[in-house]
Amino acid sequence: xxxxxxxxxxxxxxxxxxxxxxxxxMVLAIQEHGSLTAAADALHITQSALSHAxxxxxxxxxxxxxxxxxxxxxxxxxxxxxxxxxxxxEPQLAYAEDRLKQFARGERGxxxxxxxxxxxYQWLIKLVGPYxxxxxxxxxxxxQKFQFGGMGALFGYEIDMLVTPDPLYKEELHFEPxxxxxxxxxxxxxxxxxxxxYVNPEALSDEVLITYPVAKERLDIFSLFLMPAGIAPKSHKxxxxxxxxxxxxxxxRGVTALPRxxxxxxxxxxxxxxVRLGKKGVPKQIFVGVRKDDLAIxxxxxxxxxxxxxxxG
Amino acid sequence: xxxxxxxxxxxxxxxxxxxxxxxxxMVLAIQEHGSLTAAADALHITQSALSHAxxxxxxxxxxxxxxxxxxxxxxxxxxxxxxxxxxxxEPQLAYAEDRLKQFARGERGxxxxxxxxxxxYQWLIKLVGPYxxxxxxxxxxxxQKFQFGGMGALFGYEIDMLVTPDPLYKEELHFEPxxxxxxxxxxxxxxxxxxxxYVNPEALSDEVLITYPVAKERLDIFSLFLMPAGIAPKSHKxxxxxxxxxxxxxxxRGVTALPRxxxxxxxxxxxxxxVRLGKKGVPKQIFVGVRKDDLAIxxxxxxxxxxxxxxxG
DNA sequence: GAAATATAATCATTTATATTCATGTTTTGT
DNA sequence: ACAAAACATGAATATAAATGATTATATTTC
Numbered sequence: 001x002x003x004x005x006x007x008x009x010x011x012x013x014x015x016x017x018x019x020x021x022x023x024x025x026m027v028l029a030i031q032e033h034g035s036l037t038a039a040a041d042a043l044h045i046t047q048s049a050l051s052h053a054x055x056x057x058x059x060x061x062x063x064x065x066x067x068x069x070x071x072x073x074x075x076x077x078x079x080x081x082x083x084x085x086x087x088x089x090e091p092q093l094a095y096a097e098d099r100l101k102q103f104a105r106g107e108r109g110x111x112x113x114x115x116x117x118x119x120x121y122q123w124l125i126k127l128v129g130p131y132x133x134x135x136x137x138x139x140x141x142x143x144q145k146f147q148f149g150g151m152g153a154l155f156g157y158e159i160d161m162l163v164t165p166d167p168l169y170k171e172e173l174h175f176e177p178x179x180x181x182x183x184x185x186x187x188x189x190x191x192x193x194x195x196x197x198y199v200n201p202e203a204l205s206d207e208v209l210i211t212y213p214v215a216k217e218r219l220d221i222f223s224l225f226l227m228p229a230g231i232a233p234k235s236h237k238x239x240x241x242x243x244x245x246x247x248x249x250x251x252x253r254g255v256t257a258l259p260r261x262x263x264x265x266x267x268x269x270x271x272x273x274x275v276r277l278g279k280k281g282v283p284k285q286i287f288v289g290v291r292k293d294d295l296a297i298x299x300x301x302x303x304x305x306x307x308x309x310x311x312x313g
Numbered sequence: 314x315x316x317x318x319x320x321x322x323x324x325x326x327x328x329x330x331x332x333x334x335x336x337x338x339m340v341l342a343i344q345e346h347g348s349l350t351a352a353a354d355a356l357h358i359t360q361s362a363l364s365h366a367x368x369x370x371x372x373x374x375x376x377x378x379x380x381x382x383x384x385x386x387x388x389x390x391x392x393x394x395x396x397x398x399x400x401x402x403e404p405q406l407a408y409a410e411d412r413l414k415q416f417a418r419g420e421r422g423x424x425x426x427x428x429x430x431x432x433x434y435q436w437l438i439k440l441v442g443p444y445x446x447x448x449x450x451x452x453x454x455x456x457q458k459f460q461f462g463g464m465g466a467l468f469g470y471e472i473d474m475l476v477t478p479d480p481l482y483k484e485e486l487h488f489e490p491x492x493x494x495x496x497x498x499x500x501x502x503x504x505x506x507x508x509x510x511y512v513n514p515e516a517l518s519d520e521v522l523i524t525y526p527v528a529k530e531r532l533d534i535f536s537l538f539l540m541p542a543g544i545a546p547k548s549h550k551x552x553x554x555x556x557x558x559x560x561x562x563x564x565x566r567g568v569t570a571l572p573r574x575x576x577x578x579x580x581x582x583x584x585x586x587x588v589r590l591g592k593k594g595v596p597k598q599i600f601v602g603v604r605k606d607d608l609a610i611x612x613x614x615x616x617x618x619x620x621x622x623x624x625x626g
Numbered sequence: 627g628a629a630a631t632a633t634a635a636t637c638a639t640t641t642a643t644a645t646t647c648a649t650g651t652t653t654t655g656t
Numbered sequence: 657a658c659a660a661a662a663c664a665t666g667a668a669t670a671t672a673a674a675t676g677a678t679t680a681t682a683t684t685t686c
Contacts, residue, residue: 019410021333037633049674051635056673061410062417067470070682071633074470077423078416085409089402096398097332097374103391104375110390157380157387350662362645364664369644384653384662 018060021093024086026053027065030073031083106298108137114159115142116150116166118212119242119262120286123179123310124163131306138299160294161303165220167287175289178307181259183220183282184274188252191273198276201229208254209233210245220284221257225277246270259284331373334406337399339366340378343386344396419611421450427472428455429463429479431525432555432575433599436492436623437476444619451612464602473607474616478533480600488602491620494572496533496595497587501565504586511589514542521567522546523558533597534570538590559583572597 029039030050040050058065065079075083102108115121121144128140146153150162154173167175185204187193193203204226216222226232237254239245245256250270263274288307294300342352343363353363371378378392388396415421428434434457441453459466463475467486480488498517500506506516517539529535539545550567552558558569563583576587601620607613 017334017338017407017410019334019406019413021330025330035633036635045673046675047634048636048676052673055635061413063413068634072682073634078413081416082409082413085405089405089409092398092402093332094330096395096402097330100332100374100376100391100395103394348662349664358644359646360663361647361665365644368664381663386663 018057019082021090022053023057023082024090024093026050026057027079027083027086028090030054030066031075036073102137106296106300107135109297109299110139110141111161111299111303112141112143112159114146114150114153114162115144116162116164116218117286118214119258120163122242122262122265123286127306127310131303135299135302154289154291160290160300162289163286164289165284165286166218167289172292173289174292174295175287176304176308177285177287178304179310180283180285181261183224183257183277183284184260184263185221185255185277186246186249186258186263186272187255187275188249189271189273191252191255193255193275194273196275198279198281200278201226201231204233204255205231207233208235208237210237210239210248210254210256212245213238213240219257220282221277224282225257246272331370332395334403335366336370336395337403337406339363339370340392340396340399341403343367343379344388347386349386415450419609419613420448422610422612423452423454424474424612424616425454425456425472427459427463427466427475428457429475429477429531430599431527432571433476435555435575435578436599440619440623444616448612448615467602467604473603473613475602476599477602478597478599479531480602485605486602487605487608488600489617489621490598490600491617492623493596493598494574496537496570496590496597497573497576498534498568498590499559499562499571499576499585500568500588501562502584502586504565504568506568506588507586509588511592511594513591514539514544517546517568518544520546521548521550523550523552523561523567523569525558526551526553532570533595534590537595538570559585 025043026039029042030036033039033042036050036054037047040047043050054065061078063078064076065082066073067076067079099108113124115124121142124142128142132138132140143153143159146158148156150159150164151168151173153159154162163178169175185193185199193199209221211219211221216227237248239248242258242262246258246266247270248254249256250272257277260274263272266272267274288304290300290304338356339352342355343349346352346355349363349367350360353360356363367378374391376391377389378395379386380389412421426437428437434455437455441455445451445453456466456472459471461469463472463477464481464486466472467475476491482488498506498512506512522534524532524534529540548567550561552561555571555575559571559579560583561567562569563585570590573587576585579585580587601617603613603617
């Protein structure tokens with residue numbers, strides 16, 4: 001029996017779409033189990049419900065999906081086609097649902113990390129490898145340039161995590177220190193200051209100072225050391241990368257300021273020496289900040305744990 | 314807000330599948346129109362309904378799909394993913410639905426034609442070309458061997474249409490004559506019977522009769538001509554194909570019986586001549602039969618019209 | 627060949643779900 | 657400050673779906 005049934009003008013509901021996921025699972029179950037009764041069992045509904053659902057679908061489409069022959073059902077051409085569609089699409093829906101639940105559990109996602117502290121990059125790189133291993137379904141993305149600063153990027157959902165030496169305590173954000181270190185002066189090992197215990201700001205007025213190309217306020221050597229003493233270096237050179245910067249220092253072209261742990265690492269290969277800034281040194285802290293809401297996401301919370309566990313002093 | 318909501322043990326309904334086609338269209342509409350209100354309009358539901366539906370989906374999945382920022386919505390990572398799924402799968406569902414409706418209108422399908430009449434094959438072939446052109450979404454399949462005969466194949470849904478000279482009037486079947494023709498004797502043009510107006514059965518008792526390899530009861534030359542007169546040919550050769558059969562006749566190896574129109578076609582190339590069987594000739598009819606239910610299918614009904622329009626006498 | 631069994635269809639009713647309506651809250655624009 | 661626009665919420669209601677009981681029919685079993 002073929003009924004030409006026009007499904008029209010539904011006042012309620014998502015308009016005229018007929019085929020639904022339930023219809024796919026329905027056809028799959030009937031085919032798999034060979035009868036309405038068995039299929040209904042598998043779907044945890046009654047035979048009656050399934051019979052109704054099937055009939056309704058057939059009526060709405062205006063096509064017979066199963067030929068009823070005595071008490072058995074056989075797929076018609078249309079049914080065969082719908083089955084093939086179901087076989088193809090239903091697993092994809094199921095898979096999508098699984099993945100979304102992974103998102104829900106915080107097991108899948110894309111962690112976009114912003115860096116506001118040049119030398120921290122070296123530290124981060126060492127962290128990322130093991131982290132990616134323990135979160136195989138999380139991708140990490142590191143960004144370093146922000147139109148409205150790292151905070152703006154965090155607020156604007158441009159990044160999900162900010163690595164910075166300057167936390168900003170705001171209601172919506174959560175900052176946590178991940179490691180302490182000492183900011184030191186770096187000089188060539190034959191430099192006149194190489195053997196001293198510490199340097200005073202005045203000692204730098206004759207030096208070429210090399211830094212990353214960012215505002216002076218964001219450079220600790222200026223904000224915490226030179227500017228309080230009212231001193232300026234002989235000249236100021238800007239260099240992008242840590243490697244080149246240290247090559248310059250090693251070949252006696254100037255001095256720079258970096259974390260002590262980083263200098264010690266490079267000291268194995270280059271002729272450079274760390275020297276304390278001032279009698280007491282310049283202590284620093286690095287923080288990671290996230291949006292408070294995101295602390296519920298496991299892979300984000302776990303990244304912070306990872307970071308704290310790998311302190312470098 | 315992330316809610317860890319376990320959706321469990323539903324007593325009713327199709328178990329635990331969450332994502333539905335409505336959810337796909339929902340996400341697509343929100344994305345396309347940029348706001349719940351506009352999307353709801355497009356879906357012909359109220360803003361409230363859409364808000365409820367979205368919230369419910371998010372609760373069930375336990376994941377936020379849209380970040381609400383002031384009065385605007387932005388996709389989260391999970392939402393982005395669901396959108397990509399929706400973009401991929403929803404059109405496929407819509408397409409499947411379209412095709413099923415084509416089935417319903419009888420515009421798409423597979424027409425399996427069974428042949429129980431050897432020479433009809435030539436006639437059918439000429440029909441199929443134009444038919445396929447006017448029904449681009451219908452495939453035609455021609456079968457010639459049936460374990461339980463043509464009728465059995467029709468009943469058993471092995472074929473959808475039977476071309477036969479012997480209709481069987483049954484409740485569930487519908488037969489219709491598609492063309493009338495005369496069954497004639499075919500002889501070499503130098504044959505002693507070539508110039509006669511007609512032949513009597515006795516005239517064949519000295520001839521080699523060539524036929525298709527089927528039961529004698531199904532051969533008109535036997536059932537309608539020789540057997541009623543109690544005559545048998547000198548010998549009986551079985552040949553599968555019409556072409557070879559007529560080559561044999563043309564080279565004087567025997568005679569055969571075929572539709573007049575078919576003989577006239579071959580007579581242009583081969584030295585063969587049709588001769589009337591008996592004073593009145595042997596009139597025949599070819600029928601096509603289908604299951605009565607299938608008459609509602611347009612491409613099937615139309616095939617019969619095609620056939621009748623291309624009569625060959 | 628009769629009884630038992632299995633399957634699907636149907637009907638009336640209950641239950642569940644989806645949608646609306648009325649309203650509240652927040653944000654935006656003037 | 658105020659109106660308009662956008663989303664959220666709760667209660668009421670409309671729609672859809674599932675159930676339970678029953679019927680019809682075909683297969684299996686004895």
